[in-house]
Amino acid sequence: MPAASARKAIRRLWPILVPIAALATLAISYLFPVAGLLAAACGIALVCGVVAAVHHAEVVAHRIGEPFGTLVLALAVTAIEASLVISLILGGGEHASVLVRDTVYATVMIIATGVIGLCILLGSLRYREQKFRIEGAGPAFSALAALAVLVLIMPVFTVSAPGATYSTSQLVFVAVCSLSLWCVFVFFQTISHRDYFLPLGPLAGAAEHAPPPTRARALTSLGLLFVALTAVILLAKQLSPTIESAVNALEAPRIAVGIAVALLVLLPESIAAARAALANRLQTSLNLALGSALATIGLTVPVVVAVCIAFDLPIVLGVDSKDVALLALTLLVGAVGIGSGRTNLMYGAVQIVIFAAFLFLALVP
DSSP: OHHHHHHHHHHHHHHHHHHHHHHHHHHHHTTSOOOTHHHHHHHHHHHHHHHHHHHHHHHHHHHHOTTHHHHHHHHHHHHHHHHHHHHHHHTOOTTGGGHHHHHHHHHHHIIIIIIHHHHHHHHHHHHSOEEOOHHHHHHHHHHHHHHHIIIIIGGGTOOSSSSSOOOHHHHHHHHHHHHHHHHHHHHIIIIITGGGGSOSSSOOSHHHHSOOOOHHHHHHHHHHHHHHHHHHHHHHHHHHHHHHHHHHHHTOOTHHHHHHHHHHHHHHHHHHHHHHHHTTOHHHHHHHHHHHHHHIIIIIHHHHHHHHHHTTOOOOOOOOHHHHHHHHHHHHHHHHHHHHSEEOHHHHHHHHHHHHHHHHHHHOO
């Protein structure tokens, strides 16, 4: 009995203690150089903070219901990404101008191939085949394709500015288009066509049948979510020099920094999406994945563009020819898969292979 009571106490207290411990580790990191054991402790605290953020976001999401719940984590992840990218850009450095491009491109590829592919693969292995609402996933993916092309591919072909860059007026136009399309998507998802994003058939998994948390618990989780996300953002900022030093020591391509940033900030949503797929809630997985990708472009790009214009900082958005081809393949395969309205093992395997190719070709260009 004492052991059972201890486990119950741990399950009850860890969501509260972990964000506090992450903040304590963050405070120590400002007092001493982030290296060696302290760097490892910061890394552990960051991962634990991410897990805590996932937990509290799911509590809030369960309280407010779908599809509003998926917006909570999408907005939280976007806040992490935008804050981290801006802090790195303002910190300067030789490659700061391409950090936005690398992070946004990595985010789109990780979500559209890695996260979605993993969810489909896990769901297929457990349930053989899963269905989702094409009337919701289709428009979301079309918006993602349009924004990915406008932000990452079109700068390669425009002639108003040298290289793979936009002129100031083009940057403003693309930022306004990105923000506008994201706002329309949120209205479409949460108000005008909310039923397009609700799960098909009876909800699966015990968590769906459990009573929603009380208002007090949901508000507590919302507050702890902000605490955990604050710790994650600032710990990631503290660890960013260590990440860059590791990249330099390994003589890896500069895009590795963007991939590392994207992997860090997408960890909460990836965990939540995979858990939803394993609970036979693939619709929730797609809501999380596509919503996060759209928020990354629709919110991060306008904010970063505004900062770069205000501080007269250079910004490069266009990807190179190799990445144009890989992004085009991702959008093509994604459109084919989304158009079917159901998933299977083969489609998940194809997505994972594209994701593996993205990682390999990023490190071995």
